Amino acid sequence: MPQPRTHRDTAANRPGSPPAAGGPPRAHAIRAAALELFTQRGYAATTMADIGAAVGVRGPSLYKHVSSKQALLAQIMTGTMDALLAAHRTAVAGTEDPTERLRRATEAHVRYHARHRLEAFVGNREIRSLEEPHRTAVLARRDAYEKAFRELVEAGIAAGRFHVASARLASYAILDLGMGVAVWYREDGELTEDQIVYQYGDFALLLVGAG
Amino acid sequence: MPQPRTHRDTAANRPGSPPAAGGPPRAHAIRAAALELFTQRGYAATTMADIGAAVGVRGPSLYKHVSSKQALLAQIMTGTMDALLAAHRTAVAGTEDPTERLRRATEAHVRYHARHRLEAFVGNREIRSLEEPHRTAVLARRDAYEKAFRELVEAGIAAGRFHVASARLASYAILDLGMGVAVWYREDGELTEDQIVYQYGDFALLLVGAG
């Protein structure tokens, strides 16, 4: 028999807690816990009770803050894709030089996958767990992102600055490099974020035969 | 109420079917169906009934041929890692030249991920679904594979043939390239297996600054 339970008085529980940007703080903590668990175990293998336990609450209590497990995933995935696209646009906005544009886009890509590795990891792997209409929406953004990179490479080829047989293959390769970072990067690893970012930027230019 | 069912008479059902290598033909068909479904939906989201339906049989009937869903996954994963390690050993056996060894290892890596993309895909993504002791066994083989690549790069650096800041980073990059292939490669795509293999072999040498 479970013992009788009374209310817990955690820091996040107290109404006096610091009001965070981006919605109620509790909902934010739940999304963060879900993100971690989705990364570790996968969406299907994560239960609402697991997520609840991670924030010090029973499974059903989560429904006071989020509408469903699927909504939790959808928020994570669409937010991630939007952030990635925004980072890309900012990166390429500053210059018209093809080499510099590709370098900056690659650096932004890799930096995002290192700094937000959980989001990027889940964003890449759980597309199949997303139900419609969110899946279509996320896939559309993914395609747009991929296309943007491919066009960057094509522009460099057209300008005679890049020398590579297939723009498609080169852009896939660069994108895959970044996604790999989200898999193995650790903040306490032997390579710093900047080291990886700059090195991978160089790799991208080598791949397309620039300079 | 479901209608009464009688025995189906599928090709794979008839005892006179061609005896295939590698065990009873029915068990092989089940593994193949499981592989495809694990790829599409993930291990946790695939049910025994799904696998059964793919081979024209009810879920429980599968237990006449396999011992459990987990065993199905374990067979796929350990078989894949063994095949990958074997391909690597064969690839590097022919020469002592660091550049040529890295090229051949990369080509073998990429070719495996293209030709056996389902196995490679599941092998990369479902490690967390593997229970002990299989998970530890597969991870050990994965580490060995990764280490073999890193040592290939280190050997080239030591010989003064490669010029790259971090052997670890370069080997991760090369391995990630191959894994990406398993995600997007399609037999009917616009790039042939050989085109990808040779191009990626070149990419690997560019990354490590050979030549």
Add this chain to the structure above:
DNA sequence: AAGTTCGGCTAGTACATGTTAGCGGGATCG
């Protein structure tokens, strides 16, 4: 002080799923 809101909790519902038990038909073997 009374009422309202917030956000926990337990209990319960509806359903899905891995696996076992046991049945039965057809092919093979002696």
Add this chain to the structure above:
DNA sequence: CGATCCCGCTAACATGTACTAGCCGAACTT
């Protein structure tokens, strides 16, 4: 021709899980 084996089936079991219903205490509001 009878026994056995192979391999399908349905039924059932045990468990797990997303989510709903409804209760209740504490804090905030007026």
